[in-house]
Amino acid sequence: MNDLPFPFRVGVSGTGFIARGFIAATQGRSDYRISAVLTRRPPISVTGVPPELLVRTPEELAEHCDLIVECSGDVLHATEVIDAALRAGLPVVTMNSEFHVTTGSWFSGRGLLTEAEGDQSGSLAALAEEVQAMGFTPLIYGNTKRYLNTHPSPEEMEHWASQQGISLDQVTAFTDGTKVHIEQALVANGLHADIAEGGLAGPRTDTLRQAADVLAEHALVTGGPIADYAITPECPGGIFIAATHAAIHAPALQYFKMGPGPLYVIQRPHHLCFLEIAKTIRRVAFEKRPLLNNGPVPRISVAAIAKRDLKPGERIPRGLGSFTLRGECVRAAEHLGHLPIGLAQNARVCRPIKAGEIIDMADVALPDSLALTAWREIECRIRSARSLSH
Helix, strand or coil: CCCCCCCEEEEEECCCHHHHHHHHHCCCCCCEEEEEEECCCCHHHCCCCCHHHEECCHHHHHHCCCEEEECCCCHHHHHHHHHHHHHCCCCEEECCHHHHHHHHHHHCCCCCEEECECEHHHHHHHHHHHHHHCCCEEEEEEEEECCCCCCCCHHHHHHHHHHHCCCHHHHHHHHCCHHHHHHHHHHHHHCCCECCCCCCCCCECCCHHHHHHHHHHHHHHHCCCEEEEEECCCCCCCEEEEEECCHHHHHHHHHCCCCCCCCEEEEECCCCHHHHHHHHHHHHHHHCCCCCCCCCCCCEEEEEEECCCECCCCEEEECCCCCCEEEEEEEHHHCCCECEHHHCEEEEECCCECCCCECEHHHEECCCCHHHHHHHHHHHHHHHHHHHHC
16 A cells, blocks of 8 residues: 555545545545545435535546545445455445445455444454553453344334434344444454354343453353443443453552453443544554454354245345344354345345244345355355364
């Protein structure tokens, strides 16, 4: 990656909540400016973006910038945008963990690609750097939620989408657990962690400390560290790391109000999404190193699970955030042939599928796409790695 001009030009892929917030947050900056914004919407319907910045193709976006921020939330679209960006030699910063855990590994070695700080996965990676710099050894990379319902009703989700000003599919993916599984899969792959046996544990506890103790037991079984989450009213929408430290520092850590140990909980009770993307942009521009990505051979994937019985011939326009599918973390090598939730777009069901089943690639017909090609190659890597380990 060559040095960027100063101020450098940032192109944005997406015109939704995150993209519009990020664009607004860049006003008055002296280190970079927004030079182009890629949209698939009719330009007249786009709000919050100066019309003269709108472009219509990934190639046109790449021509007008020095760095790309991808935050469309669409796996198939993001795969095409990032392919064009890396072919043009541009660094890419994302707020799109769905992309990373589905096709991100396909781009390993092709250029500088990283998830941004601001969403829980990127914020956990940044917190991990902080705690490790202080000598802690992470045992749990934790995400926190206040509420989870794997089968929310459309009426409930429409209410909250309206209340919070975000899309129906987003609020549904947040509520049914798909989003937290995606975020923690990326954390596990990017920070070389495992998951608990049988998937994420997600204990429901009154306090974060109780959750850390429960998850520590899972980490000890797997050999740790693990990526997981807790449902607790004490720290909604935040992150935490439970870690150990050298025994010699136990008296000082207790004096620092960290408790008696040996397990210490370092938490951050918030993540500020688009307001924090700038930190990762500066890291990429001036330090030329990624914060977090999925690695070349992912250990953890997010499999599509049927929320209800499905019949042959049914069509699934979108799996993420739908009332048809949800996603759960699995060890990829133990579930070869599974359908990643991020690929489930415009799918046709080919055989009867029972509610609660993990859906296989053979169970559905998917249209050709670059994302599908990428996943097939990633799964070949997973198969090869599994064969070598045996």
